[in-house]
Amino acid sequence: MQKFSIWSLLRNALSYHEGWQQQWRSPEPQREYDVVVIGGGGHGLATAYYLAKEHRVGRIAVLERGWLGGGNTARNTTIVRSNYLWDEATALYEKSMQLWEGLSQDLNYNVMFSQRGVMNLGHTLQDLRDIERRVTANRLNGVDAEVLSPAQILAMLPFINLNTRYPVLGASLQRRAGVARHDAVAWGFARAADALGVDIVQNCEVQGIRREAGAVVGVDTARGFIGAKKVAIVAAGHSSVLAALAGFRLPLESHPLQALVSEPLKPILPTVVMSNAIHAYISQSDKGDLVIGAGIDAYTGYGQRGSYPVIEGTLAAIVELFPLFSRVRMNRQWAGIVDVSPDACPIIGLTPVRGLTINCGWGTGGFKATPGSGWVMAHTVAQGRPHALNAAFSLDRFHSGRLIDEHGAAAVAH
Amino acid sequence: MLQIECPYCGARAESEFAYGGEGGVARPADTEAMSDDEWGDYVFMRRNPKGLHHEQWRHASGCGRWFQALRDTVSCRFYAVWKIGEPMPASPSDEGRP
Numbered sequence: 001m002q003k004f005s006i007w008s009l010l011r012n013a014l015s016y017h018e019g020w021q022q023q024w025r026s027p028e029p030q031r032e033y034d035v036v037v038i039g040g041g042g043h044g045l046a047t048a049y050y051l052a053k054e055h056r057v058g059r060i061a062v063l064e065r066g067w068l069g070g071g072n073t074a075r076n077t078t079i080v081r082s083n084y085l086w087d088e089a090t091a092l093y094e095k096s097m098q099l100w101e102g103l104s105q106d107l108n109y110n111v112m113f114s115q116r117g118v119m120n121l122g123h124t125l126q127d128l129r130d131i132e133r134r135v136t137a138n139r140l141n142g143v144d145a146e147v148l149s150p151a152q153i154l155a156m157l158p159f160i161n162l163n164t165r166y167p168v169l170g171a172s173l174q175r176r177a178g179v180a181r182h183d184a185v186a187w188g189f190a191r192a193a194d195a196l197g198v199d200i201v202q203n204c205e206v207q208g209i210r211r212e213a214g215a216v217v218g219v220d221t222a223r224g225f226i227g228a229k230k231v232a233i234v235a236a237g238h239s240s241v242l243a244a245l246a247g248f249r250l251p252l253e254s255h256p257l258q259a260l261v262s263e264p265l266k267p268i269l270p271t272v273v274m275s276n277a278i279h280a281y282i283s284q285s286d287k288g289d290l291v292i293g294a295g296i297d298a299y300t301g302y303g304q305r306g307s308y309p310v311i312e313g314t315l316a317a318i319v320e321l322f323p324l325f326s327r328v329r330m331n332r333q334w335a336g337i338v339d340v341s342p343d344a345c346p347i348i349g350l351t352p353v354r355g356l357t358i359n360c361g362w363g364t365g366g367f368k369a370t371p372g373s374g375w376v377m378a379h380t381v382a383q384g385r386p387h388a389l390n391a392a393f394s395l396d397r398f399h400s401g402r403l404i405d406e407h408g409a410a411a412v413a414h
Numbered sequence: 415m416l417q418i419e420c421p422y423c424g425a426r427a428e429s430e431f432a433y434g435g436e437g438g439v440a441r442p443a444d445t446e447a448m449s450d451d452e453w454g455d456y457v458f459m460r461r462n463p464k465g466l467h468h469e470q471w472r473h474a475s476g477c478g479r480w481f482q483a484l485r486d487t488v489s490c491r492f493y494a495v496w497k498i499g500e501p502m503p504a505s506p507s508d509e510g511r512p
Binding site: 244254302303307309342 | 415416428429432433435450451453454455457458459460461462463464467469485487488489490
């Protein structure tokens with residue numbers, strides 16, 4: 001791998017930047033691997049990267065149905081935060097936050113992580129109680145958080161309209177939270193994993209998961225059978241489809257989640273603003289576009305497009321909070337398929353099939369967890385048992401009843 | 415916006431309806447004898463298929479009644495709607511199921 005540095009940049013400038021290598025190979029799949037990761041999104045690539053970097057597991061392949069990072073990694077609204085309520089979730093997301101803080105250096109790839117803060121607005125007395133409870137819980141867990149008064153909100157956002165139909169009474173703020181460049185995260189992990197010998201195979205849909213005597217032995221793909229001692233499903237919205245291939249069900253429902261971006265504007269929104277109560281969710285990218293997250297369609301769907309009333313509801317809330325955005329033109333809209341779990345928490349762990357692990361159920365908030373998710377998943381795959389950070393997120397919590405209810409801290413109501 | 419056919423009221427806008435999740439999930443009869451695994455399967459586990467899905471809907475802002483539907487989760491096309499208690503239509507569409 002060619003290292004990126006000021007020196008390599010200067011050296012390549014002398015040759016008109018014609019000497020750069022490809023960022024990663026496109027190898028033909030081998031007949032057999034020690035570990036096959038199904039899904040070449042951010043989480044799958046991060047899993048492969050940490051497997052190769054921190055665990056000696058031999059040959060690793062990432063099989064991607066479409067193209068690298070072309071699913072939810074390219075479709076999310078790029079928010080990174082760790083201000084969850086319960087200890088288990090906070091520990092997991094905070095691990096991820098700590099990895100984010102060194103990720104560009106670790107990967108030698110600029111993921112444009114920008115800690116500009118995330119503000120969660122409260123509109124009712126109960127909202128404020130919940131905010132104070134969550135902020136206090138965060139601080140007890142060593143996560144930075146503070147409660148803002150309306151005056152403090154106005155100091156950061158002088159143009160916000162606090163006197164909406166549901167008036168803004170306060171907010172929580174996590175200053176270490178922020179945004180990152182989503183594509184760069186996929187590319188950075190792919191480049192770093194490839195440099196460690198991981199085969200990233202695109203256009204290679206998994207069509208079957210072969211088992212013998214209750215243990216996984218490989219996968220049937222669009223490019224033939226590939227043997228594997230261990231298989232990890234990291235496939236977001238299509239997790240239930242893959243689980244069905246392996247003969248079990250998941251407690252997931254896949255919904256379209258929409259987002260949209262505006263034309264580029266000069267810098268105006270210095271932080272990320274979200275409101276659970278009226279469902280507004282907005283930030284400004286470094287390129288200048290307003291990035292707006294809408295809600296999920298109430299019904300399930302795999303079509304990667306959502307229904308119009310959902311966008312209408314979100315934009316009505318945005319325009320009421322920020323009247324000066326009312327004439328901003330929207331450039332693009334799209335949807336990603338999110339795998340929503342009953343307790344708004346992920347499932348990371350073992351499955352009923354030996355050697356087969358799964359990482360799914362991130363629902364509407366998986367991007368922020370990309371490095372941490374890959375890190376604990378790599379441990380789970382390599383050791384054959386969960387790390388302490390993801391032990392509570394096992395599939396069998398839906399049989400034991402030990403759910404981790406994070407609906408209050410999820411940005412998108414579901 | 416989708417147009418959904420209520421078996422009682424006819425075609426109406428999607429925004430009048432509430433989604434009720436997977437259909438045909440019958441509450442187990444002998445609940446006292448059930449294990450935790452059986453309860454977990456009944457309460458949480460779902461088929462969540464990519465393709466035809468048997469599901470429940472309620473015409474919430476209309477007649478308020480529940481009904482069942484067969485919908486393709488990729489195209490969002492409804493292949494059949496029928497009343498609770500009626501059998502699932504054998505051949506839901508002239509054009510055939512995907």
